[in-house]
Amino acid sequence: MPGALIRLRVNGRDVAAASGTMLLEACRQNGIEIPTLCSDPRLKPASSCRLCEVEVAGRARPPCACATPVEDGMVVATHTPALEAFRRTMLERLAADLPAEDPARMAGKPFQKLLEAYGVAPLGRRRADRKQADHPYLDVDLSWCVACGRCVRICAEVQGQDIWTFMGRGADLGVSPGGAAGLMETACVSCGACADTCPTGAIEDGARLAQGLPDRWIRTICPYCGTGCEVDMGVKGGRITEARPVLSSPVSQGHLCVKGRYGFGFNDAPDRITEPMIRRNGVWEAATWEEALAAAAAALRQALSVGGPDAVGVLASSRATNEENYLAQKFARLALGTPHVDCCARVCHAPSAAGLGQTFGTGAATNGYADIERAALLMVVGANPTENHPIVGARIRQRVRAGVPLIVVDPRRTELAELATVHLAPRPGTNLPLLQAMAQVILGEGLADGAFLAARTEGIEAFAASVQAWTPERAADLCGIEAEDIRRAARLYATLRPAMAFHGLGLTEHRQGTDGVTALAHLALLTGNVGLPGSGVNPLRGQNNVQGSAQMGCEPSRLTGYQKLAEAREIHAQVWGAEPPQGPGLNALEMIDAAGEGRMKALLVIGYDPLLSHPNALETAENLNGLEALIVVDLFLTETARAFGTVFLPAASPFEKEGTYMNGERRVQRVRQVVPPRGGSRTDGTILSQLAERLGAGSHFRFPDAAAVWDEARRTWPAIAGISHARLDREGGVQWPCPTEGHPGTPVLHAEGFPRGERVRFRPLAWQPSPEAPDAEYPFLLNTGRNLFHFNAATMTRRTRLRELAAEDLLEIHPADAEGLALTEGDPVRVESRHGAFILRAHPTDRVRPGEPFATFHSAAAFVNRATGPGRDAVTGTPEYKVTAVRLQKG
Structure with missing residues (x-):
């Protein structure tokens, strides 16, 4: 909530700002611009450039406005002769080492605007040793770097990747992508945040250098995953040339992933079809629209x-x-x-709509992304958001880095699983036993929210009886995990409130996908994690x-x-x-x-x-x-x-x-x-x-x-x-339900009741094993999913330079399995099921468990769905993509 209104006087004007607001932002809100180089509204104040120093009555030394909270009655001067002289001197020192050649590199950049405002010109020369190795989208030449640290901070504080670091000391202080020759040699996810925040052009989008500043910007929504990030699209000469994040977006908070920032090139792909066609005698022929x-x-x-x-x-x-x-x-x-x-x-998510609809009465997310920052515990079930929903994933990662416990349920050791307080890695097809066992622990150890159950649910007795047999030991044997880890996860989820659950296709794309979602919803009901900010059950939707x-x-x-x-x-x-x-x-x-x-x-x-x-x-x-x-x-x-x-x-x-x-x-x-x-x-x-x-x-x-x-x-x-x-x-944007023009929208569902009334009913669930079980002929269980750089069938992404960041689909296979099959990195592997076969190159990794390979499915050439089977969820008909018995052979 905004703080109380603080009144102060700036340059002889009476202004006001909410308590807790930094002076730099308060002045900006009131139309007073203070020079700054190291400041970005997405970042914590650093006060490294000192350009935003101001004079405050009663203070012996000018403080930095970016790190000075407003105070009632404060009297501030922002542009005195002494301050302006100091700023000019600081800019002259910085400009002395910046190249005088190629001024277009700094076009439109904050540093260029400051130099022009203070009549300062760059005097240095470009240094060949500061040019970084090529990247498909990012051009890095640290000849223009002023060591403001914004790239380091945005990579750490927003994306959470920590690629950029400070190197050297004193006059030699600079930045580097982890000491590597270029970003392609690091774990960089190519989100472009460093280029977006860089004030000098040292890190710049290659498209802008090649094509110049856009003529105009149009705000729209990213066309990839269902996160819904707002994006400003730059247009020049009638073509899209650039994309940048919207700082005020409540969804993406001034950030974009690699697809949202750079994945627009498909719009002008040379093989895009822009005129109608009719197939005649087996051949596509051009036709008029009328025809x-x-x-x-x-x-x-x-x-x-x-x-x-x-x-x-x-x-x-x-x-x-x-x-x-x-x-x-x-x-x-x-x-x-x-x-x-x-x-x-x-x-994909028909089981989410069915499971949540049957349980709560509304088949959609109960809470909004803003609740990530309100949750006391986060649980991610069958989802890999840092790759598949990267902005949500980055927000979760930052909360975990801040100390919020995380439970991850996923057969693979994903990026979030590596950060998790508890990682439960069930065998593909055993989600329901795991979730039922967590319910059994919560009920058996008296951890359920009795008041919530009594006031807002029905059928708890029959449900409790139905899960009594699902001891952690029974589930652990089926899932291939430790019973004590199930207990630990259940205790954390039940005792740290509010707890917010996210889930993805790893929960829904099963024969019992609807039951899996229902079981997750039951956990929320048992613990009273429904109708509260920072709680709920929230499907991460796939397409835009x-x-x-x-x-x-x-x-x-x-x-x-x-x-x-x-x-x-x-x-x-x-x-x-x-x-x-x-x-x-x-x-x-x-x-x-x-x-x-x-x-x-x-x-x-x-x-x-x-x-x-x-x-x-x-x-x-x-x-x-x-x-x-x-x-x-x-x-x-x-x-x-x-x-x-x-x-x-x-x-x-x-x-x-x-x-x-x-x-x-x-x-x-x-x-x-x-x-x-x-x-x-x-x-x-x-x-x-x-x-x-x-x-x-x-x-x-x-x-x-x-x-x-x-x-x-x-x-x-x-x-x-x-x-x-x-x-x-x-x-x-507005979140429904929103029944009238004056209604604010509904960030949290079920706060007062449910669509069917005050109470909802628990539904006992029976587990049925998948027929896709490994045997002597098909000894492996195949799982499938997306990677960061491509989207679904890659119809859009493979028509961009994103294909240079991930050239082909791969088969992740445990090193022990790879050794047993005499496979090394890049070897072709024939993956054959009872239904069909495909070939991918091997990528040995301990991210997967022995006997459980994982394939991405973006390439039409690989055609992974030749091997996935006919199994479908009993309620919605959603395919069982996540469990396929296969055999592997060096191709």
């Missing part, structure tokens, strides 16, 4: 005439805006009359708008707002002026099953690559081959389009449209058009509207802009009724 839309509409009409609404389906995009997804499900239900609509939430695509109704059994069909059909019928289909439809995997059975004739696929993304790729391909028409809306010729597409409609990119996204903490945020659509590409909304016209449903899709689409969605879902585009433009 392509007519062909797509004709194919859909033909399928409807042969098999009715059950013969067509729509796969919507978790990369598209909320407005486009709203139109996609409306298109399916009204233009096609089919209930068969789904999105990629099916293959996977939360929004499901909430907008791209789900076969739910309408807008993830509202049940029976409960929301009436309001949708009123708003739409037409009845949605009656029953629930097929999910994404079931639609493709139906294609293989001849029941599904035509599929519209928007921003989704099921052939590459779905498990058991050989069966997926065989089923897709049963379609008569496959209409693809995308930026690139995906593997699905390449093999089975019949019409290709080129889509506008995330940087070429207006609308909103919904991040993993339920925050709705504005997406803004940065550049116009390339070539003839069109937004998903435009494409769907034009298709609807040709199908005779055009009257339902005539909207003047994205804001009008959103306004209609607000009418169907009361929880977002108070969130308008205009409000988002004024205030920034």
Whole structure:
């Protein structure tokens, strides 16, 4: 909370600031700029440059404004002749060693502005020995370094990587990436924070040096993971040339990961398709929009005439805006009359929505990211946020470095696992026994929150009886971990409050993914970690708008707002002026099953690559081959389009449209058009509207802009009724529920009650082992996941220089297993399951346990999903990507 208002006098003016505010920031808030070189609002004060010294009445020596808190009645002078002379002298000393050549390097930099303001010019020369080795994005020439230390501090205090360090002493003081010849030789994660804060250009984005300062900046949301970082995109000559973090963003707090900062190059990739195509006689041919839309509409009409609404389906995009997804499900239900609509939430976090929905009544995160800094304990289950959600991961890491205990549940020794107070590494497929055993300890040792259980839950007796048999020893034997570690984790989670849990696909992508999420929610209920700041159960959502695509109704059994069909059909019928289909439809995997059975004739696929993304790729391909028409809306010729597409409609990119996204903490945020659509590409909304016209449903899709689409969605879902585009433009992101324009939004769910009333009910859970068990023929258990530098099928990232930071997928294998197979670093390994095979290069590492290799899955060439199996979660149908029995052979 802001402190009391402090009043002071600066340069003869009466000003005010909250108590605890440093004088430098207080002056800035009141339009008074004090020179500084070492200060950055993201960092703790360092007072190393001394340029911000000011005169304060009653003090013998001028203090640094960056480290001086405001005091009531303080009288300050910021620009006296003595101070200005001192600053000029300090700048002259610094400039004496800076190169006079290549002044463009400092263009727009704070140091250049100071030199110009004080009439000081650089007098030094460039030193060849200070040029660092090449990096794909960062140009480092320490000839321009003034040893302000901002790179050292931001790497430590924000990113937490500690790559940059001080070297030397006195006049020889400088910085270095750990004494290495360049950043590529270090553990640098290429977040670019050092370049972003560097005031001189010593560390600079190579794109800026090559192309100059952007002409304009447009604020939007990063198109990668579901964290929802705000980013300012720089545009020059009609192209995106740069990205920088938004300092005021409540989500990212002035930080970006490598993908958010540098992963925009796909927008202008040479193989991007910007004109429609039709496949004729097995060959893709260019077509006009009129021809392509007519062909797509004709194919859909033909399928409807042969098999009715059950013969067509729509796969919507978790990369598209909320407005486009709203139109996609409306298109399916009204233009096609089919209930068969789904999105990629099916293959990732559908179990989160189901498990949290069954337990709490709302299938979304209970708390926001701001609660990371409020939690007394953090628990991360089946997630690797420092690689997959790096901004959230960095915030967790900083809390752990500050002394907050951390529990990590993950088969691999991830970066956070190395920092964890307790790391539980269960065998893949045994999450449920582990979580049940933690519940047994909490109940058995009297650690549950009895008052919370009595006031806000039901069914505790039956639940307690159901977990009584799950002793830590029983679970430890199944999970391959120590019983005492289970007890220690349970005790920490139950006694350090508030405790905040995050989870990812390592919990959901299992045959009992929904039960795993439910078990985690049970732990929160047992300990009263629900409805409090710093607590709750929070899924880390994968794609930029996977939360929004499901909430907008791209789900076969739910309408807008993830509202049940029976409960929301009436309001949708009123708003739409037409009845949605009656029953629930097929999910994404079931639609493709139906294609293989001849029941599904035509599929519209928007921003989704099921052939590459779905498990058991050989069966997926065989089923897709049963379609008569496959209409693809995308930026690139995906593997699905390449093999089975019949019409290709080129889509506008995330940087070429207006609308909103919904991040993993339920925050709705504005997406803004940065550049116009390339070539003839069109937004998903435009494409769907034009298709609807040709199908005779055009009257339902005539909207003047994205804001009008959103306004209609607000009418169907009361929880977002108070969130308008205009409000988002004024205030920034808002977390739903937000039922009225005057409502502040809801950072913490379930503080007063639950959607179904004051109480929720525990649900006893029964464990069922996965059939994907190792045996003599397939002795290893394969796990899969993403790495830091690529995203999902790498459709976007492999079309950037990020591929130079991670050139290929790898198979992590324990050194003992590698030795037994005579494998060394880089050797090709054939990984074969009962379902298929792929080849990756070996990377021996003790991050994985013996018998449990791990593969990343970004490369279409590797096609890891050839080997993953047909197992699906019993409730949601989410694939069992995380458990596959395999055998390994040197390739």
